[in-house]
Amino acid sequence: MYFISGILAIIIVVLAILQSRKVEKIEKEEEEQINFESNENIKLYNTQNDEIEEVNLNYYLLCVVASEIPFKYEYEAIKAQAVVARTYLFNKIVNNLEEQGDVCDDYNHCQAFTQLEKLREIWKNKGFTESEINEGEEKIKKAIVETKNQVIVYNGEIIDALFHASSPQKTEDAKAIWSCEDVPYLKSVDNVEDETYENRTSQTTIPYSVFKNTLIDNGYVEDITNDDFFNISISEYTDSGRVKTIQVGSYKIKAEDLRTLFGIKSTNFSIDIDEDNIVFNVIGYGHGVGMSQVGANTYAKQGKTYDEIIHHYYTGVDIVDGYTVQRRND
Numbered sequence: 364m365y366f367i368s369g370i371l372a373i374i375i376v377v378l379a380i381l382q383s384r385k386v387e388k389i390e391k392e393e394e395e396q397i398n399f400e401s402n403e404n405i406k407l408y409n410t411q412n413d414e415i416e417e418v419n420l421n422y423y424l425l426c427v428v429a430s431e432i433p434f435k436y437e438y439e440a441i442k443a444q445a446v447v448a449r450t451y452l453f454n455k456i457v458n459n460l461e462e463q464g465d466v467c468d469d470y471n472h473c474q475a476f477t478q479l480e481k482l483r484e485i486w487k488n489k490g491f492t493e494s495e496i497n498e499g500e501e502k503i504k505k506a507i508v509e510t511k512n513q514v515i516v517y518n519g520e521i522i523d524a525l526f527h528a529s530s531p532q533k534t535e536d537a538k539a540i541w542s543c544e545d546v547p548y549l550k551s552v553d554n555v556e557d558e559t560y561e562n563r564t565s566q567t568t569i570p571y572s573v574f575k576n577t578l579i580d581n582g583y584v585e586d587i588t589n590d591d592f593f594n595i596s597i598s599e600y601t602d603s604g605r606v607k608t609i610q611v612g613s614y615k616i617k618a619e620d621l622r623t624l625f626g627i628k629s630t631n632f633s634i635d636i637d638e639d640n641i642v643f644n645v646i647g648y649g650h651g652v653g654m655s656q657v658g659a660n661t662y663a664k665q666g667k668t669y670d671e672i673i674h675h676y677y678t679g680v681d682i683v684d685g686y687t688v689q690r691r692n693d
């Protein structure tokens with residue numbers, strides 16, 4: 364009898380210990396959760412359902428960084444992207460740049476934003492294991508927490524932290540492609556990129572009829588003759604070596620407009636024309652302005668830290684700690 368009660372007592376004690384460990388574990392998980400969450404929420408405009416959602420600032424940054432850069436990239440490159448993403452968002456808020464909310468989820472307008480649950484599904488479909496996915500998520504969370512409140516400024520003003528995927532050799536000057544005012548921190552700089560990047564070079568082939576009709580439909584030309592087509596040439600380059608304009612008959616067309624019209628990966632291209640098609644042979648991916656993500660990863664592999672990477676791509680900037688967002692409409 365005593366023997367059985369003894370055993371029972373031991374079982375009860377063991378169960379109690381296990382239970383308290385479980386509680387501790389849950390508390391620890393909750394604590395980690397709380398530490399990751401920011402005290403601030405932002406207003407995210409959901410372009411799919413036309414609604415504004417309140418989301419936690421750090422959750423927004425997690426989804427942006429995870430949507431914008433592969434989690435397998437070097438940690439310092441991910442940290443750089445975290446500071447860039449925060450800066451990009453705060454600039455939108457401080458300067459009241461959006462019509463709806465603080466920022467939207469459309470990567471053509473703001474930064475890419477996919478909900479975490481959906482991202483995890485995408486990663487799973489790409490063949491990543493559950494533990495790789497968890498590690499990737501933790502890596503990005505850590506980068507956001509470690510760079511908490513850090514943003515990029517130029518002369519004390521928050522910058523427009525533009526970035527793109529790849530620009531082998533040189534990034535682009537904002538003024539050169541958008542004919543905007545001079546932006547002192549968005550200048551062309553030398554760039555080194557991993558040559559194994561899958562979109563380092565690409566080709567876009569557009570049939571003559573599609574090329575002609577798209578330009579006519581979008582008001583770039585009134586008409587193009589066969590002769591005009593066969594004599595298409597590059598008329599001007601920017602200082603970084605990208606195409607600035609091409610000549611089609613009597614029309615000059617901006618390469619940046621061609622890039623967005625035809626989905627050409629960058630304006631760093633050469634042209635071939637055969638009987639039926641215009642072929643763009645392209646180097647790099649994106650507008651080429653600001654930080655190159657492939658370059659950031661390459662520099663991180665060489666031992667550069669996230670702040671060195673940021674200083675490399677944004678000329679004359681400072682990274683400040685403890686920036687507080689002042690909403691103009693508050």
Ligand SMILES: [Zn+2]
Binds near residue numbers: 461469472
């Ligand atoms: Zn937007």
